[in-house]
Amino acid sequence: MNALSRKDTLFISLMLFSLFFGAGNLIFPPFLGQSAGSELWPAVTGFILSAVGLPILGVIAVAKSNGLHSLANRVHPVFAVVFTVMIYLAIGPFLGIPRAGSLAFEMGVQPFLPEGVNVKAALFGYTFCYFALAYWLALKPSKLVDRFGKVLTPVLLVLISLIFIRALSYPFEPAGQPAGNYVTKAFATGFTDGYATMDTIAALNFGIVIAMALKQKGMTSAKSIMSSSIRAGVIAGTLLAIIYLMLAYLGSVSHANAANGAITLTNIVFTLFGPFGAVLLGVVFTLACLTTSVGLLTSCSQYFEQLVPKVSYKVWVSTIAVFSLLVANLGLTMILKISVPVLTAIYPVAIMLIVLSLTNSLIKGKQGVYALSILFVGIVSVTDACLQSGLNLGAWGELVKTLPLYNTGFGWLVPAIAGAMGGYLLSLYNLKGKVVHSKQVKSYSK
Template identity: 45%
Template structure:
């Protein structure tokens, strides 16, 4: 059986790590560390389960199907596959995901060295330069492994190691404080929910296609070989994410007793400044910029490959240019606007993506009919779509009352039981039709 050599597999794994490690991943763990305090290790375990486990499973799910998320969504229906896949790629791509990552890069990598009164002009110029680099790196997906896996990832990891090691050696860190609300009684559950909020499972459905394409470009076309290589690459990326999340989360634990921060970016900025002064701010800027750059490249490439499959007559580099230009325009709306628009959409589609991933993995070992996929998706959507409407400020008192009886509804996890109920009901309906 054909197999990719260890070196190439390692570089694909490093590329996948860099693609996943975006701005959100950088700022969630430190804040968790601050809030969890002395319960940090239990909380970070929960974070890893959903913040690392689900994305890795998403990549494996795509590798099992040997194609894109559309292959999985077709198990529900053709119409659903078209609509949901379009929404997913537009959401994590040019409309929300890419411009949001660019803005975080600008806010943490450039603005500390600029005056506030030049914000709009600086954002415009920075976004143009940023997306020129993104477009260049995305032009040739076959070279992305070398550019990201061999070059950018080591620089990114070196910068993170320098920041964490410098903080440890500087003597500014202290012991952790008492756990905050939510982490004192249920640190594991709180960590699981925090990892859930990274929403990397959606990105995994796009990055999975990039990974499968990279493996095929090395001459590997056997389905089992692709699955094995993608799984190993996912494990490599997962190990890297666990190490980094644990390390930067530890910064939040150690710095919390000295000062309380509102978010993870403030914690990292504090740690960088306390350790290295202005040089630390520069190091942090490099970390954030590289993290956002690699994520944007991965998303542009994934979107370009997907839309090229949908519109084969349009060349890949033209589609990539269009995606980049739309991302550039959206990025100049500003970070707060992008986030406010994106959250309702992501809240609505994320649970559906998780259900599709899990069912795809189950189907690999046990054959499932389309009825199970349909039932689970309908059950999930009944809750997740309403959660999205609530984020928009649209609420119905009757539904609020009914859904309040669902366990974990107020935490955004109320869809779990309806998804299971959808599968069970579909099973009974299918049996009744057969009889």
């Protein structure tokens, strides 16, 4: 079979949506809305471009390239292994999975704890049960479409829609004044804030899950798998954009001065539903975080099983689940603090890989273009991450800060273009050299 029914396409799209829609997707849009205020529309446009547009392009890039490893291999075989492992570790046991488990506790359980309870002990007990359940669900990746696409995702969408519909009839005051960087550069700030969802690098991971789901539906043609993956990505992305607009709007009319999006959303739901809002929000957060954790457990374990075939999928699921449990108990604040510089280092490289993949026919697959542009982007993004971590890089750090668009978070863009152009010219020069050498050899042979 090389064509999916509309029903199967919808369920796979809903499964993909549930894999994307986790912790960050719930807490960042409301905080953006709160911070952007009257500048909501340019801010949320930038956010959707990076938090929805780039992940969709990531799904397309991975589908066209037959996997992340194959795509990264166009740069260099060593880079393919190192970068792919970094992506899977970052989105998996080091940041993405633990963040989801920790946030599910803070939003779904902690508000109901009585005073005097040891929060650290409660966190460990909850995350132990949480990751045990995630482990059990990840053991059967063939059932993800049925469990997520047909059950959990529709429930999640109904609950979020319920909150939004109630908000439309509530007499909120108009959006307030923008704050921080949203005052002067709302679009750029919204765009870079979209990095925090981690969905672009997640898209590079989830390609393997989608492909497996399609094969289990009986698809065998590589072309059909690619087109179906793209279709599922577009549908899932459309749903994400709609939910982000809802959540950002709620944040813009909340007029709260909350420290993060989780508190912003909590204040909104309590205003709309009273004490029942805590239960509703707890269910929403738990479902969203659990589905993402299972998807990441599955994709990471499948990748590492391919990388190290001697270790079984079940062992990888167990190892990643246990490690994620330990990291989750560092607490959400610490995990978020670590994630910012890590994402600053990885995201521009991932974006550039996606762009190069989508323009592969234009650049004719020249390795020099891939290698030099990724090298330049990587140098700038890693430097920026070090600076954000508070490291003093001296003159080099000051030099990087002078790059065009650096203050808007796009300091890597000009080096990326320069690297791509330089790599293209270098490839042409090498090709010309080979042609001349070939003619000389033929001349001598005569």
